[in-house]
Amino acid sequence: xxTTDNILIIDLEATCWDDRPPRGQxxxxxxIGVCIMDAKTGKIxxxxxxxxxxQYSKVSxxxxxxxxxxQKMLDEEGILLEDALDILRAEYDSEDLTWASxxxxxxxxxxxxxxxxxxxxPLSDDHINVKTLFGQTHxxxxxxxxxxxALGELNFKLEGTHHRGVDDAKNIAKxxxxxxxx
Numbered sequence: 001x002x003t004t005d006n007i008l009i010i011d012l013e014a015t016c017w018d019d020r021p022p023r024g025q026x027x028x029x030x031x032i033g034v035c036i037m038d039a040k041t042g043k044i045x046x047x048x049x050x051x052x053x054x055q056y057s058k059v060s061x062x063x064x065x066x067x068x069x070x071q072k073m074l075d076e077e078g079i080l081l082e083d084a085l086d087i088l089r090a091e092y093d094s095e096d097l098t099w100a101s102x103x104x105x106x107x108x109x110x111x112x113x114x115x116x117x118x119x120x121x122p123l124s125d126d127h128i129n130v131k132t133l134f135g136q137t138h139x140x141x142x143x144x145x146x147x148x149x150a151l152g153e154l155n156f157k158l159e160g161t162h163h164r165g166v167d168d169a170k171n172i173a174k175x176x177x178x179x180x181x182x
């Protein structure tokens with residue numbers, strides 16, 4: 001696998017509901033969790049959660065319970081998706097680095113949202129699906145498992161709040177580094 005020396009790890013959170021979205025609402029990115037991982041050492045840097053203000057939906061109580069993100073947080077601290085993607089380019093070199101996410105959800109969501117909001121896609125074509133890589137690399141699991149289970153299989157502690165992009169990006173980095181060492 002060809003990778004850059006530093007790998008950009010991305011974990012998205014999006015508006016969600018315990019059932020179908022209310023009429024007129026759709027799932028939208030509300031947090032871009034990001035960090036840079038040194039592929040040789042596993043050292044994690046530049047970890048942050050970029051809060052994104054949804055344009056066509058509101059954060060449901062179910063979504064807040066899952067992510068701890070509230071509509072008030074997004075109203076006060078959230079930025080437009082276009083501005084968040086500009087941060088990825090300017091501060092994380094996102095168009096040049098190999099990037100990784102746990103599964104293909106983040107890849108598909110970023111592509112769909114870039115199209116939806118008519119903004120340039122901010123990432124390189126070099127993507128690592130850590131979920132698939134873990135399934136291929138782990139000696140006994142050999143299938144797709146969730147991030148929390150993968151951490152457990154490796155006896156790694158889930159740090160931070162599960163389903164917060166800022167924390168999950170670091171947890172994904174730990175799994176990816178383990179995979180790259182195998």
